[in-house]
Amino acid sequence: MFFLRFGKSTIRTRLTAWYVLLLGCTLVLFSTYLYVQLENSLLGQLDTALQVAASETFTEVIEQDAHPAFKIRKQSATITRQLANAGFTVRLISPKGEVWDGIGSYQIVPAIAQIKPGYTNVTEHKKIWRVYTQPLPLSPTAGWLQVAQSLEPISKASEHLRTLMLFSCPTILLVAAFGGLFLAERALRPIDRIIRTAQAIGPGDFTQRIGYRGSTDEVGRLAITIDKMLDRLEAAFEHERRFTADASHELRTPLTVMKGRLGVTLSRARTVEEYESTLQELQREVDRLIRLANGLLFLTRLDQSSSEYRHSLTNVDLNELLEILIEQIQPLAESKNITISVSIDPSLHVPGNSDRLTCLFLNLLDNAIKYTPSDGQITVRAHRERGEAKVTVTNTGKGIEAKHLPHLFERFYRAESDRSRNTGGSGLGLAIAHEIVRLHRGTICVTSQPNQLTTFTVQLPF
Incomplete structure (x- = not known):
């Protein structure tokens, strides 16, 4: 038996x-x-x-x-x-x-x-x-x-x-066989628990855990490692679930507006001017959809290229890169009478992907211009600090409330006061910036003083 x-x-x-x-x-x-x-x-x-x-x-x-x-x-x-x-x-x-x-x-x-x-x-x-x-x-x-x-x-x-x-x-071999089976059964008992836990995990339920409490031998470390893996899977699944829900919401809003506008326009005959106005509004909503789709596609590519990132590193001169980007956004700043102050150390080189870093700092500069009022000021600084390149983008304005700061780099997150479509934002710019910094093994953070200054700080290792 x-x-x-x-x-x-x-x-x-x-x-x-x-x-x-x-x-x-x-x-x-x-x-x-x-x-x-x-x-x-x-x-x-x-x-x-x-x-x-x-x-x-x-x-x-x-x-x-x-x-x-x-x-x-x-x-x-x-x-x-x-x-x-x-x-x-x-x-x-x-x-x-x-x-x-x-x-x-x-x-x-x-x-x-x-x-x-x-x-x-x-x-x-x-x-x-x-x-x-x-x-x-x-x-x-x-x-x-x-x-x-x-x-x-x-x-x-x-x-x-x-x-x-x-x-x-x-006789000795027979006793050893029974003893070996008994000892193997005791030693491998946690594996049975691992199997039952794995079988209990459903497509949408990652809450099951092994909960190993024995000695930290090979089997114990395996059980603990699997629990940690399930924690990461649960966090990733929850992250993707929120991302899908937010993306669906963001896509549904402009589509609903477009459908409603088309229904109103087609409910009766309109003048040429009214048709033109409707088409212009639909064009703005389509532009929002395009920006949203491009942002989602870019984030997907960032997630997929994480393992390939190290093979595309080059020596990037931040001094030259930031000067070119500031020159590109200067017309937008001048249209709002915004002053841009620049203080960048020369020969500031970091290993990175120039295209990704361009997207990172362009997002931060565009964000600063977008939320800086007319006659405001933007300050860009870049210097060495403790073996890292530290870049700060500071803008004047009404600032960001403290309760929103921890969530600014989440996908589709926008402060309530900024959810107006007048800015054209989709809530993906800072999330993209955060992913780019993570790929470069750096850090990004934000500080804000209400009605005074808002500062985004990026630190990239040399």
């Missing part, structure tokens, strides 16, 4: 499978190493015991009946019993392979076809013997001393260890 429950959880099963596979490989390698080390250790101990037994019995070898023999048979049976009880067999062999004498059950040890000093394994009837051979440097007769012991105890110990490994390894 446990595996059925998590059978479709790909990440859980993969993590558990890799964990069990790694553990299985580790167990196999460790068990093999342990098995080989134990077998070699037991065999080494046996070889040492054979060599010690050979040393003890070598001192008991004498010359008897023209060939070597053990004197312990006649003097004492202590060594004989000890060796026999320990499973050792000792024999003396002639150079031709004849057995001269022996201790223990040396008759059952199979003969070695080619005798040589050292250790040898001999097998008979599936029973393996470990034989240690040592030469007898006796004169005039020479031969071999052989000490042997069965490898059956070592085989039984190795087989017992092998049986334990064969039964214990699968």
Whole structure:
């Protein structure tokens, strides 16, 4: 049931499978190493015991009946019993392979076809013997001393260890599999919450949050990051919703005016002058629609070109740019008898897009002329300040109320007193200026003293 429950959880099963596979490989390698080390250790101990037994019995070898023999048979049976009880067999062999004498059950040890000093394994009837051979440097007769012991105890110990490994390894892996699934389920539980939250998010509802409260591990950071992403998505969605609503309202107003004016004009016959007047009013409304559409298109392009902006940077001379723009708007200022004062530091260069900066400062200058009364004054200053280029555009006039200042750079926002269509504004100029400054990694702000001065400040990094 446990595996059925998590059978479709790909990440859980993969993590558990890799964990069990790694553990299985580790167990196999460790068990093999342990098995080989134990077998070699037991065999080494046996070889040492054979060599010690050979040393003890070598001192008991004498010359008897023209060939070597053990004197312990006649003097004492202590060594004989000890060796026999320990499973050792000792024999003396002639150079031709004849057995001269022996201790223990040396008759059952199979003969070695080619005798040589050292250790040898001999097998008979599936029973393996470990034989240690040592030469007898006796004169005039020479031969071999052989000490042997069965490898059956070592085989039984190795087989017992092998049986334990064969039964214990699968048990360990089974326990590890259940434990791995349990731990993976606990570790990945926040991901289930992330999935449920993502499924609960509808096309118009970004209020759902994961609300992770656990440790800040990888999964925790993922949950927190997704919550922050949802916050940004909600803010962007709300921003776009307001933008769409405002754009619809701004588009509906001139269209309603145009439709109403056309209906009134067509309700009865009119004179040529009345038709001309109606067409002129419709032309002004169409101009407003064109400016509005151009502003919306420009904002859309700004949003889409955010990632491409860095590739279009050039070295822009603000001194030259501002002088050209001021020269262009000078006729508008003169028509309202507005004085423009200029104070710009020479060689004021910033990295930026000249077209975008032209739009930025042209919007600010046009805005200043629009809201400066006749015989007013506009002051443009540009200088270096703390590693940035600071440009200020100040105009006299009635100013802006404090409650409107935080919202001036929002799209379609206009102070109530400025919603008259006489100015021709659509509420997008300052929003466009704000987006251009943001693209240039700068800041823009506004301060105003009612009935005195209004100052827009732009700071661009060098």
